[in-house]
Amino acid sequence: MIDFTFTEEQEMFRKAAQEFAETQVAPKVPEMEKTGKVSQDLLKAMAEAEMMALTIPEEYGGLGLGYTARFIALEEISKVSVAAGMMLQVFALGIEPILKFGSDAQKKNFLPGLATGERLASTAVTETTGGSDPTGIRSTYKKDGEDYILNGRKCFITNSHIADTITVLAKDDENPKAFSTFILEKGMEGFKATHEENKVGMRGCNTGELAYENCRVPKENLIGVEGKGLGVALAAIGDVGRGGMVACALGLQAACLEVSVKFANERILYGKPISRLQTIQNKLADMKIDLEAGRLLGYKAASMQDKGERSSNEFAVAKYFTTEAAQRAAKMASDIHGGYGCMEEYAVSRYMRDSFVLGPSAGTSDIMKVIIARWTLS
Amino acid sequence: MFKIVVCVKAVPDPKEACNIKIDPATKTLMRCDVPMVLNPLDKYALEAALQFKAEFDAHISVLSMGPPEAGNIVKECLALGADRGFLLSDRAFAGADAFATAYTLAKGIEKNGPYDVVFCGMASSDGSTEWVGPEIATFLKIPVVTRIKEIVEYNGQWWTVKAELENGYRLVRVQIPAVFTVTRELNTPRRLSFSGIIKARKKEITRWGIQELGVPEESVGLKGSPSMVSTIASMDSRRKVEILEGKREEKAEQLVQRLVNAGAI
Numbered sequence: 037m038i039d040f041t042f043t044e045e046q047e048m049f050r051k052a053a054q055e056f057a058e059t060q061v062a063p064k065v066p067e068m069e070k071t072g073k074v075s076q077d078l079l080k081a082m083a084e085a086e087m088m089a090l091t092i093p094e095e096y097g098g099l100g101l102g103y104t105a106r107f108i109a110l111e112e113i114s115k116v117s118v119a120a121g122m123m124l125q126v127f128a129l130g131i132e133p134i135l136k137f138g139s140d141a142q143k144k145n146f147l148p149g150l151a152t153g154e155r156l157a158s159t160a161v162t163e164t165t166g167g168s169d170p171t172g173i174r175s176t177y178k179k180d181g182e183d184y185i186l187n188g189r190k191c192f193i194t195n196s197h198i199a200d201t202i203t204v205l206a207k208d209d210e211n212p213k214a215f216s217t218f219i220l221e222k223g224m225e226g227f228k229a230t231h232e233e234n235k236v237g238m239r240g241c242n243t244g245e246l247a248y249e250n251c252r253v254p255k256e257n258l259i260g261v262e263g264k265g266l267g268v269a270l271a272a273i274g275d276v277g278r279g280g281m282v283a284c285a286l287g288l289q290a291a292c293l294e295v296s297v298k299f300a301n302e303r304i305l306y307g308k309p310i311s312r313l314q315t316i317q318n319k320l321a322d323m324k325i326d327l328e329a330g331r332l333l334g335y336k337a338a339s340m341q342d343k344g345e346r347s348s349n350e351f352a353v354a355k356y357f358t359t360e361a362a363q364r365a366a367k368m369a370s371d372i373h374g375g376y377g378c379m380e381e382y383a384v385s386r387y388m389r390d391s392f393v394l395g396p397s398a399g400t401s402d403i404m405k406v407i408i409a410r411w412t413l414s
Numbered sequence: 415m416f417k418i419v420v421c422v423k424a425v426p427d428p429k430e431a432c433n434i435k436i437d438p439a440t441k442t443l444m445r446c447d448v449p450m451v452l453n454p455l456d457k458y459a460l461e462a463a464l465q466f467k468a469e470f471d472a473h474i475s476v477l478s479m480g481p482p483e484a485g486n487i488v489k490e491c492l493a494l495g496a497d498r499g500f501l502l503s504d505r506a507f508a509g510a511d512a513f514a515t516a517y518t519l520a521k522g523i524e525k526n527g528p529y530d531v532v533f534c535g536m537a538s539s540d541g542s543t544e545w546v547g548p549e550i551a552t553f554l555k556i557p558v559v560t561r562i563k564e565i566v567e568y569n570g571q572w573w574t575v576k577a578e579l580e581n582g583y584r585l586v587r588v589q590i591p592a593v594f595t596v597t598r599e600l601n602t603p604r605r606l607s608f609s610g611i612i613k614a615r616k617k618e619i620t621r622w623g624i625q626e627l628g629v630p631e632e633s634v635g636l637k638g639s640p641s642m643v644s645t646i647a648s649m650d651s652r653r654k655v656e657i658l659e660g661k662r663e664e665k666a667e668q669l670v671q672r673l674v675n676a677g678a679i
Contacts, residue, residue: 045611047486048489048611048614049608049611052606052607052608052611055606056605059605085605085607086607086609089608090608099609101608101612
């Protein structure tokens, strides 16, 4: 039998995340929306609430709670702020290559600081010439004695300007089929965050470019085996990256439904709440169906991930479904709100903008379909 | 070691208040569709105990009477930092009024062993009688101070607390063991933490029924309840619309008059 019930402990994780989101995240949203900048107070609160420690094993200072717990936390935080959820999701994405492929020395060196939030993580794969197809990247590394010299640029990198520890994919200068993943640290000579993007949604979550020019990286910072870095980067993106986006999308869907139900019960038309109108009920039902279906897809994949099974294909299905559903939910929520849905004072206008950033993050819907079709045909 | 007992209750989630319905026949809350949560004021009672424990060598026991599902809120208290949990649960306890509830809790406190202080929330968000704390003190034959808003001093066996009055407060010096019922002004309850939830894995919840407590059936639950709710009514919150006619000043005057007539101003 399949048991779809959350454990008592998982319900408490949800409650803890909800309380955190309502008391620590919600008050920061207006400032993040206005400035588009990361809230330092929020980062501090996330660290104090042990949000960065969720997936890191206890022996390295983390909580070792696994991926379903992370999924629950991300969903609840994204219900209040997708920008905050996205930031957190990419911290874990940056941590994952070290967790999965890092040496003991790398784990001991990097994970404790990342667990406490003293250092923040990110991952950098995408370039103007390749993201979903990482073999198209142009960043290169070259062996120089015991070290490596990295050259290149990355774009659309979440947490680019706030991250201290970034896992970076580059290709061999002399062998275009060999890729390696390195840990770059803020302050390394030749490595810097450059342009900061001004996104339409997820404002307050930092996205930007990274540049490394003759950046010398010690061999101790190579993750896994030289030349096998593509697997390192893709494993993290396929499971943790997509999974995180699914949780962010579910949070947004839930938020859209919640505000829509509230508004539809309060807004009076023809002498009765608009929730009594069948046309509005249809929208609410569609949103509910999408949310329930998305949760089944997402939590199924997260539970596979916790069992150590490969879940990147299942997450591709969930990513496609939930990020598309989040856009539909935001549109329907905006429609239900009528004119109010176009006003910045109402959260639905933010939901609409945020929903459009969910799609391309960690792979567009079209790329998800390519992956799903490949899986289906295999 | 200082022994603290905190009494807590599972109540229908106040955020879902609009979905709480009352059974017209039994005059009881129909709780089936509403999730149960830790009574909000009990969080302040637990926080008072946790803050004391942060300063002194203390052990915190949490005690609740309720259905088996109330074990969740006891577990939550353990995750927040309490050391041991007790759930008094038995079909015979069902239908208890404040008196029978206080009796059962007092018996649980006695069975748990020596204690120095008992903290309770001032009231529960569903019953709101404010009787359970004082009645526990009566059964335990110890002093009680209700509605405390500040603990001014712990001085050995004597505690000084500020207790809320309608237009001020009274300063009370009381000898422990004693029962204190607490207000929201006392502190700011901590949030659940992930590491607290992990620590709670190793903490025990003891479940006691009528046999373990060794109390007569006629003293607990509905049989042991001297009070009963004779009638209960839901507030009619239907909205009425009335369009006021006339010039702006006339409409304002009519509006004020209507508000005065309705007792709103």
